[in-house]
Amino acid sequence: MFYSTLIAMFLASCVQGIPEDPRLGSLIWTPAGGFKLMDGGLRQMYDTVAWANYTNHINKTGWGYLEVQTDPAFEDKVQAFAAGYLEGYYTAEQIYQYWVNTVDGYCNGKEEICEKVIEYLESNTRWIKTKIAAHRSKNPYWHQVGLFYDQFEGVVHGYNDWARRTKKTIPRGNIFWMNVFGDLEDLEQVFASRFNLTLERVLGTGSCSALIKLLPGNSELFVAHDTWNSYQSMIRILKRYSFGFHMTDTDHKQQIPGAELTFSSYPGVIYSGDDFTLTSSGLAVLETTIGNSNPALWDFVKPEGQILEGVRATVANRMATNGKEWTKIFTRKNSGTYNNQWMVVDYKKFMPGMSRVKSDLLWVLEQLPGHIRSADMTSVLAKQSYWPSYNSPYFSDIFNMSGNPAMVEKFGNWFTYDKTPRALIFKRDHRSIKDLKSMMKVMRYNNYQKDPLSRCEECDPPFSAENAISARNDLNPKNGTYPFGALGHRSHGGTDMKLTSSAMFKDLRFMSISGPTAEDLPPFQWSQVDFEKDCPHLGQPDLWQFEPIQHVWSMPPKHLKAPSKHPFLDAYFMFFGDTERQN
Template identity: 50%
Template sequence: MASTALREIVFLGITFLLFSLSEASTKYYTVQYVTLDESKGAQIHTADVTNFEDVPANWVAKAIFDNQINKTGWSFLELQSNGQATDEDQVYAAGVLEGYVTSELIYEHWFNTMKGFCDGREKTCRRIQKYLDKNNQWIKANIDSKEKKDPYWYQVKLFYIQLKGIKDGYNRGIKDASKHLKLNDLLWHNIQGDLEDLTTIFGPRVRSGGGRVTHEERWSRVLGSGSCSALVKVLPGATDLLVGHDTWSSYQNMLRVEKLYILPLRRLAGSPARVPGVAMSFSSYPGIVTSGDDFYIMSSGLVTLETTIGVNNDSLWKFVRPSQVLETVRSMVANRLAVGGRAWAALFRDYNSGTYNNQWMVVDYARWRAAGPEARARRLPSGLLWVLEQLPGLVVASDRTDALRARSYWPSYNAPSFQEVFNASGTQALVDKFGDWFSYERTPRALIFKRDQGRVRDLTSMLAMLEYNDFRRDPLSRCACQPPYSAENAIAARNDLNPANGTYPFGALGHRSHGAIDTKITSSVLASRMVMMARSGPVFNAHLPPFRWSTVDFGATTPHVGHPDLWTFPPVTYIWRWV
């Protein structure tokens, strides 16, 4: 993978160590770097330094890895490549370095989320692998024919090279060969959002002939299951613009890495122009090239985030074909190449895979800053907020700054906002069967956001809004259930608190290992430094006990290797050193 022009490649991994000396502290850094040459291959070296820049001059990638999972619930990875190297060497070096320094976390997260993924779904997984094999062949053919003239396909190529680097670095970091992973393992690990839909497409259908139902055929998605809450909020007088996001997921996904990538890649091979998204910070997971949540802050001024929207119309699945680009890859390509929401939407809609279908919000802080405070107070600039919704065979996007002007906020809660998408998704049939819970305007989270968003005045109140859950007392959390409420009906869900012996009209409202596992917020000032305020773990407050693995009834059956037992972490604002 190394270029012939660059005989030796140095990858630098910097692990931060802090030693307290009375009231002062001295910082030491253990530097791990790898040299590659044609005769010796990869060689790993270690050195101690006291300055971030005190590294060999021929470095290609360097990183600071700060594991604070038992202190804050997060680990932090700061990764930078040398723009003097080729793009291929930069992304490969970055991948090797990330895989190596986070190898233990990668194995733990893979064990918790993917190791048993195909147990009981063997037929489904074989069908998915056949689809992925065809997709990989199509991707390779397009890269071979288009990467030299099309920036889109050039960036697709770099994505897959970076993934290979993570695999190589991980296997070097993990000494136990029985824990080594193949590139295909890491691909599955990275496309978990796409896999949610692929398992539906290639999974078994309910049989009407009445034969015995196998374990695989009993597996299905939880009806109505939410995946994230989000809020874009203009403060009074347009003094600031806050963007926040909660990830909703199974609790086994709580090994978290907040990442900063500084990759000065070229738009096209040989071009002097760099991608607009040279720097990108995002909430993520071990071994994952993208966010997965998704929540990104880019040096281009864009912040992108999404909440998942369900596909309840099986006729749409015919639009999912191997000759498309998976959503996981398309999001990273758009993040790197786009300037402005319109351009991001145009890039993202190309080669729509129809998998991992979401409502995306694209916030343009560059437009916010360019307008200036007086102009913003009079009228928010056009293009400040773009919203895009994806289904198989359909992408709808438009500038929704008008909503911010009219009501000062845009909420997102797993429901399509465009009528065309709402109708095509089959959601109206769920409204007809179950009522307003599946609607856009009157689902509980829509009503809670509408009632309470006016209280948001700063980062602290934004955090309180995004972590709101008072399900036993809030009338908007009530449902036709027994007991008559659900911890799903809140901005930050806590489904583990629903009684296991309760009765619920559909699965999303019931007891399970699922809820809001984090909160992230940025502002105009924080985003300019690629920074977010983030809290890890299920929400807890005066009305909700903290989450503890040793006391939940699913603790013994849900993998959570490497997790803290008790999740009572405060919000943290991590300041990057290389921004």
């Protein structure tokens, strides 16, 4: 009731006539006045609960950059809503573009399946909010789940305030769909299987490549990730959250371990989604999708008693201090949707030049509906000097349950763990990695017409640009023939590269490249592809040819607010909008 009153007070107090394209802003809150947006600067006052700094450089670097910070002096629910509001408001133009490109019209031709998915999501949300209300005051897990939904509610309100002026409205519930896009693909399969509905799906479609690499002599540890997605999704934002959340709703002494997160993401999405996240608790967290091809397992997916993947990942990122803790937290309330192989690297366990790699440096978790397997895989990393991930389960029991053996029997080695093209390419090329440059080269690698490991004897022509570390399916001939859809011509491929090292990780920094790989290949250009008119790409540059960048976060790493020395001065600065304070 109290929280609902805060939101109502905020909506009633929003200022009018806000500039069309803001970049900096703060939210202030007082018990009497509620929330108020202070646009155009980072106000440092006793009643400032959150700050945001956003720059859209998609036409310069392929990325937008968003930083949001909150003050731990305020109630966590107030912080979460304020953080979400600032993000929703300042990135609203890109949220609208991303919605047009990826969600608008999503249900065309599959309305019956979407109705089932909507019913599931509504029922699941009701169950979760009931649990939050009952347990968040004393239970750290449910408190963090609650903060996810509080922050999301702020995003929606922030966006809607912007949309009221611009008339660029998004239908109710669609921003939530953007936050559960990975789960949606599996939920579609659940209800298509359960109710014998028709669902068109690209067989074998890949989603991401990842590599963890130990250099000789343990001189460095690289962690890298390539997102594979539709090219329509390439409205991207690098984000840094610095939140003053606490472990429970009532104990404001203990702050969460993962108070600061940096990650690659999408407009309106309040976690990575790729996933690639660095946490202030010392963890680098990433995954590639392994999917599920065993229809019998969909029976484990229920609307109650389960929490969707992005929420569980966010809670684990905020609460865990090591890889084992992360896997235990993530395992709770397994939804069986967006089934991935997760890798958690604990950089606290690594020191350049260390004589021996310590246990618990790398934990790996694989999820299927009703089943999760996790283990410390540091010994494998140390023995091989690398850990690759490419959409195929490593653990034999997960592999066998996933339905992959039947796919191997039907289509051959492409669906195996150790003989699929990316497994063989990683096994061959990881030895060439000596530094950041060579690591990036491996992660952007695609020489599909000349590399024998990219050959596809059943294809005509006998190769596929899917068979590479960073796919370029737009280059596969449209009139070619392929044994299954993933190998063919479509708007899909590697859409970025992110890479961190032990040195960069200290400041939660990483290298990144946005857009499809152009290593040994022509750059991707919308005006040159035959699917341009069929694939909306509002807000994207025509030509995708960007250099690697290492973004330096501009806001200080600690909270901005300084204690007030006199309440009159705070009132003065609030009235005149001064962002500087001299004592």
